[in-house]
Every structure is written in structure tokens, then in C-alpha cells.
Amino acid sequence: MAVALTMVAMKLAILRHSMTGQKGGLIATGGGLGLALVAATIVAAVVNADLLAAAYAIWMLGWIFGPVFTGGGDETLRPEYFTLIGLPPRRLATGLLVSAFVGVAPAISLLALTGLVVVGVRQGPAAALVALPAMVLQLAIFVLLSRVAVAVMGIALRSRVGAISAGLINGVIVAALGQCWVFMVALGEAGGLPAGASTAVRYLPSGWGLTAVEAAGAGDWGRAGLAVGAMVVLVALLLTVWAALLTRRAGAVRPSTRGRRPMTASTASGAVLAKELRTWSRDLVRTHQLTFALAYGVFFAAAPLLIGWNGMLPYAGPIFIVMAAAMSANVYGVDGTALWLTMMCPDGADVRGRQRAWLLTVGPLAVALGLAFTAVTGGPWPLVLALTPALLGGGAGVVVLMSVYALVPGTDPHRRGGNPLRFSEDEGALTGQAYAVLALVALTGAPAGVAVALFGWVGVAVGVATGVLCFWSFGSLAQRRLHTHGPELLHTMRTGKRPPAAPGSGRSRWKFDDLPRRERIISIVCWSTGAIPLFPQGIVAGVFKVNGITERSWFLALYLPEGLQWPMIGFMVLLGLSIYGLGLWIPLRHREAVTGDKVNGAKATV
């Protein structure tokens, strides 16, 4: 236990040092959002135990798949730190496990698991008593599943086959989560929630705690003991697996021995293109990202086939483009300090080469997907043909622009630890950047979409035009920024921190982090929830209504009497827009107030 306690102390020390400034703010924001989820879970616990079991299943999926997006999960303490001490794998794993319980995410999850106590209290003192160990064991299962998932990914990403299959599986599951309404509708059509569903969610490891509590409440001690025992066995089993995987992780990387095709480029931008294309094909993390985006696009668009609706199928290509852009958002960050070479050759046309490489990697797949799936459904040709070039150009532009204007410093490739998903220390910023790119790239498709809706085929020309424009202009902006701010970007990359504003630089540099915490949380909540009324409840519901689709799904408006449907759709669109507006207005107002104060302050001192 001494090892475990030392590790806990070590982790607390690291957390204390990182709980400052921007990172502290992000942790607080994440915690705030987590508490909202906790509240929803507790409500589920009060309303219906079936719902609670389903909610815990979602928590479990979050623990397993979250690390794929948030940069490899919690890596405050890395197994590599302890390789020289010579701890037996089980003790190392136990120590890391105990320290893994220290943190914001486990604390939030433990709060969510108090739902077990709520259920227990309602069933009697015995059930409430069982709920306490069940809570802890359930949390251990979540944390361990997450660790094992990350470790398995680490091993999968050592081989191409592994990277591709991991990308496929992750993409399909995340798309399924995003399209869960399809499954609900499908189940609804099958005549309500099947009787098996409530049993099924209890048979998942996430439901064992609830099963134990309920059995204790019903006086079925055999069943309660069985469930608790199963949890103990699972924890022990996962711990063993994790310990075994940890020893493989700290092991040496196998050197590559494949033959290499010679580089045949003969110009500077051709050389950048050749370098980038090689990086795309040789870096298994990028292989994983690309496969993930592909699987996500295809499955997201194909999921509604389950309810016999193929209207989304043609958009597999566009969805793939947007997701691929989000996954490769930090294109300069992942190369780390290699930026110095770009700076030593100022005329190298680095940005254009990277843009072309991105297009060559994503473009052919996107075009093939778009053409094939639209041919299957027989349309809508104009929209798909307009969106594809618009988004491709937009993606190739936004990706480079974002990575120089909102660079998230990456860890240098040769200094990364054994977790291949982790290429930055700032996982929060990385996630935020991915979402921002998701939104921005989708936005670059908007003019083409609107043009098609209004003028039909003319929209295709608009799509090509905006695509070329985005590619060219965002690329130029990125180039200029790289030229003027190269040293600052390199410094950020080297130290992992943005350089502080030079004292007396005159203009006040206002940043989002300067917002008081409450305002910051409100605007983040606004940005992350505005989409719900705007897109599914507003726009998608409207599209369904226009196209005469009778499927009501979870679109509130379509459940209302005919006369109220359009007003409701309008209201939802307005609601979404105002939530976004509020999210934008709060920081803007604050900025004005701050800069105003500074001007007044300056006057006062004069």
C-alpha cells in the first residue's frame, strides 16, 4: 500500500501544480458539465431504475471511448516513470489504479453512482447498505475498463491492422451514440422497449451494482452476493489484464524494416507534399484518425436505414470530410518543434504543401463515398456535388488556419510516452479545438447548401467557388501567420505554454480565460447546447416536414397538432440561435467592459 500512497501523493502534487490558469479553468468547466450529467443521472435514479441502468451503461461507454477523443485519458502518472524502480507489474498496476481514483472524472462518476444509494434507500436499509460497496466497485470497474481500453489501443496502434480495426470499431460506436435516436425509433416501431432491454442493461458490467442493490432490496441475498462477487472478480481480472498490458507498453518499439519508395518530388512544395503523404501513411495514429472518420461518416449516414430511411446516406462523404478535419485539426501541433525547419526555410510553401496533402488523403475517399451513396439513393445530386468541394476546400483551409491561430502545443513525436493517443499535454484544449473545427468546417459548407436550396444546380458552382476560396484564402492567412509569428509558435511548442504578452505592448490582449469562471461556464454551456434546438429540433424537423416524412422520432414539433408544428420549428431555430448568441455576447460584453476600464484607467492616470 506504501507504493500506492506514494503515487497518490505524487499525483496530488502534480494536479496541484496544474490547477492554475487556463488548465484550472478547463478542469472547472469540465467539472461543471459533469455535474449537469450527474444531476440527470440522479433524476433517472428517482424516476425509474431501468433508466438508471441505461444511464450507467452510457457512463461506462464514456469511460471506455472517451480517451480516444480526449487524448488518451488521464496520464498524470505514467507507467514509464516507474520502470527503473523494478516494481512487480501487479503492484505497479495497483498503485496506478489507486492513484487513478484521484481526479475530477472519478469524483464526478462517484457522484453519479450515488444513484445506487438513492435506489437503495427507497428499497430499504439493507439495499442502502449494499449500495455503498457496490458504488465503489462500480467505479473501480469504470476506471479499470478505461485503463484497459487505452492499453489495448496502445497495442493496436503498433500495427497497421490494429490501427485500422480500432478506427473502425471506435468510429462505428461513436456514430451509434450520435444516432441513438434511430435505435430508439427502431425499438419503438418494434412495439415499445422490448422486455429484454431492461434485463440486458442490468447484465452489462455497468448494471451489476444496480442488480445487487435491487436484489438486496427484494431480500434475494444469493443474487445480491452473486452480483457483488462478480464485480470483485471482474475488478481482479481487469487489474491482471492491465498489469500484463502495462509491461508490454513500457517495452521497446519494434523498428520498421519495410522498403521505402524513393521520393521523386522536384520542387519545394512537392517536397512538403511528399513528406506529409509519407507521414499520413506511416504514422499509425493518423491511420487511426482517418479510419475513424471514415467509419463514423459511413455508419452515421447509414444508421437510419434501420428505420427504412435512406435520406441520410448520400451525406456519408460530407460527414466524413468534417470528421476527418476535426481529427486532424492540430496539423502543426502534432509535429511539435519540427517547426524550426519550416522557419529556417521561410520560402518553403509549407502551408500549401500540407493543404494539398490533406486534400489528397481525404478527397478521393470523400468523393468516392459521395458518388457511390448518392447513386444508391438516386439523389439529391446537386446538394452532394455542391457540399463535397465546399467542405473539402473548407477543411483544407480551416485545418491549417486553426493549427497556427489556435495552436495546441504537441509533445515532440520522439518524446511521446507509451500511449500513442496522447500527442499533447493539453487534452482539454485539443478536444475544444476538434469541436471548433467540426463547427467551422460544417459552416464552410453552408453557402453551398443554401445556394442549392434556393437555386438548385447553381449551388454546385457556389460550392466549388467557396471551396477554392476557403482553400486559398485560409491558406494565405495561415502562411502569413506562420511567417509573422513563427518564433512565438515555436516557443509555444517548445515550452508547452503560450508566450506571455510583452509588458507595455499597448493593446490589451483579451482572452477567453480572462472571463470570470461563472461567465465562462455559461458561455461554454451555451456553445455546446445551442445545436440541439437549432439543428435536430429546428432545421431537421423542418426538413422532415417539408419532405413529408412521417417519422416523428424525438422531434418535439412533429408531435404537436398540425397548426402548431411550424411555429414550434421556428421557435426552436430561434431558441438555438439565441443560445449561440448569448454564448457569443457574454464574452464580447465582458471584453468591452474590460478594454473600456483600461482606457478609462489610462485617462485617470494621465
Place this chain on the structure above:
Amino acid sequence: MTSALEINGLSKSFGDKVAVDNVDLTVPQGSFYGLVGQNGAGKTTTLAMAVGLLRPDGGSSRIFGSDVWADPTHAKSLVGVLPDGLAMPERLTGREVLTYLGLLRGLPREVVAERAHELLSVLELDEAEKTLVIEYSTGMRKKIGLAIALLHAPRLLVLDEPFEAVDPVSAATIKTILRGFVAGGGSIVLSSHVMALVEQLCDHVAVIDKGRVAAAGPLDEVRGAHSLEDTFVELVGASDVGTKELSWLSR
């Protein structure tokens, strides 16, 4: 004659910490210039500012008369740089890295191929033809870094700790190459905290301490009648180091 490198009043602070404080250095053409100092004395920061990789708070740097910040394209074409511990295009092989950078520097394709071949064989990297840079050992990384610095035949080399973690055989190869470069009229600035190495290679030396130049000039003037190590310890004022012992290590 214009100096190969002329640094005037370079300063840099990180927060409250002054890393480089008003440093002046003049590197004459054809000189082999050593920059010595303790860890954290400001050597790397000075060199990074001198070649345009870090923006100084004040001061200027000229390479053969071209200002690094006002005329970066020309200034940077005259210098080859080996930074300490920065990343490279990691997923390329050594030959590919050289091909890529040669083309980026605007060299014709055939010239790049020829020079890459020669550099790889002289630096004994041609056996690792299939190995990606990310899989290189630390010594191999230094050698490919030196090849990158030499590739476009610059007139000035700025090398940050070029011998750190390099095995003796490779170090001898590198020394031969560097001596040949200076003999052919090139100029070199290198930083190191190994005094013997600087004494062996360099004809000029500057001692950096706490971000300032403690002494600079021809090697013999700076060290006088003593060894460079004695002069250095005297200059940075750490003469009592070495008297403290770890009592628990002796039995």
C-alpha cells in the same frame, strides 16, 4: 571584412527570469568559435535568437551583414543550424529528410541526391536506410541534424551542443568534418559545456554566465596561462564546488 555573425545587445526574459542580458558577440569569418557556460547560462537562448528561431526582447543579429529579422530569407540561406533537442520530420528516413530539406532550400534535384548520398556515407548513416528518424538513437539524431545543417553548403554553422550523447567514433568523424569546414573558409559557432573539447577545436571562445558575456575573444587571450577549465571556474565563481562530498556513499 564583415563578421560571419554579429550579435548586438540581445536580451530575453521569460516572465521575471532574465535568460539573456544584453549579449554582444562578434564571430570573425573563418573562426571556430566556442560558447561555454553552465547549464541554464543562456547559451541555447542566445543561439536561438541569433539564427531567428526565438524573438529577442531587444538587440539585433546579423549573419554576414544580413539582419536575421529584417531580411530573414537571405540571412537564413547563409547559415546551417543544429539545435539541441528539437524535433525533425520524424516519419522520414535519413535520405528522405535530406531530400525534403534540400528541395525546400531550393536546390536542384540532382544536387540534393548527390549531396545526400555523400553526407549519409560520410556520417555513416547509409546503413540505416530503412530506419525512420523517430527510431534513431540520440547520436544518430545529432548526425542527421549535422547533415541537415551542412546540406545547403552554408558559410556559417551554428551548432548547439553538437557532441552531446555522440559516441567517440562518431565524434571523431564530426570533428574531422568541422575542421575541414573551417579550413575551407567556413565559420562555426558551437556551444558546449565540455571545456576540453572547446580547447581542442576552437580558436575563439566566449564564456557566458547568468545570461551575460563574462569574457570573449581569441582562446589564448581568454585563458591566459591557465587551462580553459580553471579560467572558466574562476570567471563563473564556483570554486568551492567539489569540496562537498556525499558521506553516505563511502564505506
